Amino acid sequence: MNRRTLLLGAGAAMTLPAIGAQAQAAQITGAGASFPNPVYQKWAEAARSAINVQVNYQSVGSGAGINQIRNRTVDFGATDAPLNATQLTEGSLLQFPTVMGSLVAIVNIPGVENDQLKLTGPILADIYLGKITRWNDPRIVAINAGLTLPNLAIAPAYRADGSGTTFVWVSYLSDVSEEFKTRVGVGTSVRFPAGTGARGNEGVAGTVRQVRGAIGYVENAYAITNRLVTTQIQNRDGNFVKPEHETFMAAAGAADWNVPGFAANVVNTAGPQSWPIVAPTFILLPTNPADAARSANVRRFFDWAFKDGDRLAQELEYIPLPQSAKDAVRAAWNRQFGA
């Protein structure tokens, strides 16, 4: 270290002690999806001491993340809704998954406790289409023998802000209901024919908690930390499954990653134990990086996360990628950037 850097370092340490201490760590910046933000922050914190990479991740939303990586204002972008092959080629981007999450339905029905209520995909779709409007609808009562359901209006709540959570939720509803697919479709924000919109996970959870008869959808982590009342949902094999670690892992294992951009369909996968609403979240990395060293550090960071980050992810109720998927991602890096 020559004298000038020493002086610079001392200056930085005096004005900004926190940054000064990390002056030697390799800096990388990322922006995008808010859904994986908690785990990315945790990984970033751990990676700083483990591999000396400092990650600055801004949780600005998937759409904004895509914009920023297209404009190359960050080293990597993050999105919940995967880009398709054409979009990836146009933007010269490599897409790979990092971690998965699951969605749960939350309800507020007097007398109904956690994981008691059973619902099916088509019923959920019809609730969000405004076709099933009462909790004692014959179709709901038929599969919930032994549960007394009140004659109460169903109040569906959805995310009003554009969100990857909505993307996954409507992907599932479109998968199980042809009518939902044609009338509403898939996107980060869609036009729901019924219900009321709330801002963010906390808004949806708040609405469900406050309104009797409400139903909403949130990320599992959010439902657990806030002790919300979740439901069972029927999976593709016809079994009613509870939202718990085993069913999430079963769904994650059943996904087929051998598709362009790793845009695997993890929604409504087969398997007797699979939870039907699981989704990966993605990173976008330029294939023609302006600064090769920073790009390499991004890969070094996620390589470390694949190796040592599973425990941290699980603590935050995320689902780690299966080993096969991680290997496929590493292979894709090597193909693109060389070993």
Add this chain to the structure above:
Amino acid sequence: MSQAATASPPAPARTARGAGNLGDIIFEWACRGAGIFVLLLLGAIIVELFIAGLPAFRAFGIGFIWSTEWDPVQEVFGAGVSIYGTVVTAVLAILLAVPVAFGIAFYLTELAPVWLRRPVGTAVELLAAVPSIIYGMWGFFVIVPAFATYIQPTLIDTLGELPLVGFLFQGAPFGTGIFTASFILAIMILPFIAATMRDVFEQVPPVYKESAYGLGATTWEVMRGVVIPYTRVSVVGGIMLGLGRALGETMAVTFVIGNANRITGSLFGPGNTIASLVALEFGESETGSLKLASLLALGFILFVLSFIVLATSRYLLRSRLKA
């Protein structure tokens, strides 16, 4: 009219500025620059919004303004629902706020003991300083549950049964919706309207009021026959000022309006306003997309709406506040 009576003040004498007084010249030009800068900025914003929103106007034509479609999946956008929500919530808020503001202003200028006028007046002005996010959270966690549990079910069961107007009060008691948003907005704009009204009521020459009292008029008659006619134009100006704020309010509305892009007809139904829709959708709009253009076009429409309202209010307030 009154503004014709108030002649413009004579131009300040220019002889005072001696030659070589460089400081004065620099000061004058700095101030002039600041003034022009604001104008340029305003112009630049409106032009920029219009240009950025142009793709939306091109794609959907002038029908963009009244189309009630907002379907991001099909890429069909229209401003109808959010313009409707913006105007309805703002007007309802005015209807709720004006009588109360009038009461506050009248109490402070005519009825309250002198020692109480200052503290109450200051409290009203402090209400205006509460950040809107606070109103939003208060609305979401206090007002919405109260509306959902008590007020809306009662109104739905009683007023909802009425012929002709019943449809206004029907629907599920979510607690959120157009009416809740209007209620929160009314509280937010109350201090603006009340403060303006108080200021203009104080402008009424005491001799007019004393003459009326001398003729045996009651307090109410003085108010109706002297104060209101004298200040009418300015009061309307103050109301327009409140309307301007209600139109652009974002955060508090987003929390409580229900954020649904459809017109339900019921006051308790969910809706959307321009500001709220733009704030919610902006993060998930990609550069160059039609959605982003539509949001910017919405911003342009809101700008024009607010500009018209505020310009009207300045115009109406001008004569009185100058006097």
